[in-house]
Amino acid sequence: MARKPHQDSVRRVVIAGGGFAGHRAARTLSRMLARERVERVEIVLLNPTDYFLYLPLLPQVSAGILEPRRVTVSLVHTLPRVRLVLGEATHVDLPGRRVHYTDAEGRREELTYDRLVLAVGSVNKLLPVPGVSEYAHGFRGLPEALYLRDHIIRQTELAASAGDPGECAAQCTFVVVGAGYTGTEVAAQGKLFTDALHAQMARPAASHGTVWRSPATRPRWLLLDVAPRVLPGLDRRLSETADRVLRSRGVEVRTGTSVKEATPDGVLLDDGEFVATRTLVWCVGVRPDPLVAELGLPVERGRLRVTPRLDVPGHPEVFACGDAAAVPDLTRPLAANGDHGDQGHDGGDGFELTPMTAQHATRQGDVAARNVAASLGHGEARPYRHHDLGFAVDLGGVQAAANPLGVPLSGPLAGAVTRGYHLAAMPGNRVRVAADWLLDAALPRQAVQLGLVRSWSVPLDTASPELARTPGPAPKE
Incomplete structure (x- = not known):
C-alpha cells in the first residue's frame, strides 16, 4: 500500500549521497526551483558528512601539499536551499517510499519521499587476497x-x-x-x-x-x-x-x-x-555502494540499471546517478563483434555503460536534477548524453x-x-x-x-x- 504524503501540500525530494553526483543534483534542482519560484517542493540531502569531498585532490592532502579543509566544501554554504540530514542510507522501502538511515549518533531514522535520487557512490573494491x-x-x-x-x-x-x-x-x-x-x-x-x-x-x-x-x-x-x-x-x-x-x-x-x-x-x-x-x-578500484544490491532491482556489474533518463525501470519516482548507476552511454554503441572496449560494458540497450568517473557523475547529477524537476511538472526530461572534455x-x-x-x-x-x-x-x-x-x-x-x-x-x-x-x-x- 502506498504511503500518504508527509504533507498534503509539499512534495519531498530526497537525494541520498553528497558526492559529485548528489551535490550537483541538489545544487541544480534547488537553483531550478528557485528560479521558477517553486515553493511546494522540499529538497533533502542525506549524507554522512556535512561536506562535499573533492576526491581528485586527495593525494595532495596525503603528500602535505593541501590542508585537509581545502578539499572539503561545506554542503550548508553551497546548498542554501537544501535541508541537510546527517546520516547514511541503509535501506530503501520502495513500496512505502521511505529511506531508512543511521544518523550521526547511531540512531535509526527514516525519511519519506515523493522523488528519490540515489547517488550513494562507491566503496573500495576488495579482492580475496590474504592479509x-x-x-x-x-x-x-x-x-x-x-x-x-x-x-x-x-x-x-x-x-x-x-x-x-x-x-x-x-x-x-x-x-x-x-x-x-x-x-x-x-x-x-x-x-x-x-x-x-x-x-x-x-x-x-x-x-x-x-x-x-x-x-x-x-x-x-x-x-x-x-x-x-x-x-x-x-x-x-x-x-x-x-x-x-x-x-x-x-x-x-x-x-x-x-x-x-x-x-x-x-x-x-x-x-x-x-x-x-x-x-x-x-x-x-571501486565498486558500487552495497545499498544498490540490497534494493532487489536489476543491476549491471553491481550498478543499478537505469534508463537513459536516469530513472529506474518500474519505479519512475526513483532516479540514480554516479557510480551507483549503470547509465547507458548513448555516444558509444556496442561494436558489432561485442567488443566493449577498456571501460564500457553492455548496458542492455545496445550501448556501453558510462565509466565510474567524477566527470560522468557530475554531469549525471545535473541531468537527474532536471529530470526530477520535469517529473514534478517543471521543464522537460532529457536523456543523458556525454561528450568527454x-x-x-x-x-x-x-x-x-x-x-x-x-x-x-x-x-x-x-x-x-x-x-x-x-x-x-x-x-x-x-x-x-x-x-x-x-x-x-x-x-x-x-x-x-x-x-x-x-x-x-x-x-x-x-x-x-x-x-x-x-x-x-x-x-x-
Missing part, C-alpha cells in the same frame, strides 16, 4: 589521506633511528597496488613527498651547523597493477607520459604484477618476490598528463591545465586551494604528524559499518 584487509591502507576518504600522511612521516622518522638496515629498508619502502587514477597519483605525489622528507632530515641546522640524521636507505616506491600499463582505461599517450614521469623519479612501475599475500612484514608478489614493507596502499592526471610538481579536447599534453603545460581544471571543477575553496599551491611552491612542507586518525578507524572494508566502529589489529608501524 589485505588487515594490513593495507585504503584511499577513499579524508581520514585515509590524513592517516597515510602521518604514516609516511612516521615511517621516515622511524627509519632514521633504526639500527637494523633491513628494518630501515622496510620502513622506507612504500607499495601502491592499482595504477589507475588514484594509485598513479598517490605514487607520483608520495615519491616527491618522501624525497623531500629525506632531504630535509639531512639538511644542516642553521643554529649550530649540525646535521639531522636521515634514513640510511633512500625512499623506495613500487606501483603494481595486473594491467599491461599504467592508467589502462585512458588513452595510451597519457599512459606513456605517466609511466615516463614515474620511472624518471625512481618509482618502480611493475605491470602484470599484483599482491598474492600481505603480512605484517611485507607483501608477497604473485611472481614469488617478497617485498619487505610497512606500507601497502590499496587503490585497485578530456582527462587530466596530476603527477606532482609541475608534471601532469592531460588531453583537453583530445589534445595530448605533458610537462608544465599539462600541469597548468590540470590545476586549472580542478579549480574550475571545485564547487568552492578555489582561492584557498590556489593559495596552498603557491605556498607549497615557495616554502618547504611541514613534516609533522598530526595524530588525528588511528589505523583501526580507517578500515579498508569501508562497506562494513560494524568493522568501522570496532577497533581491529593495527598494522605494524
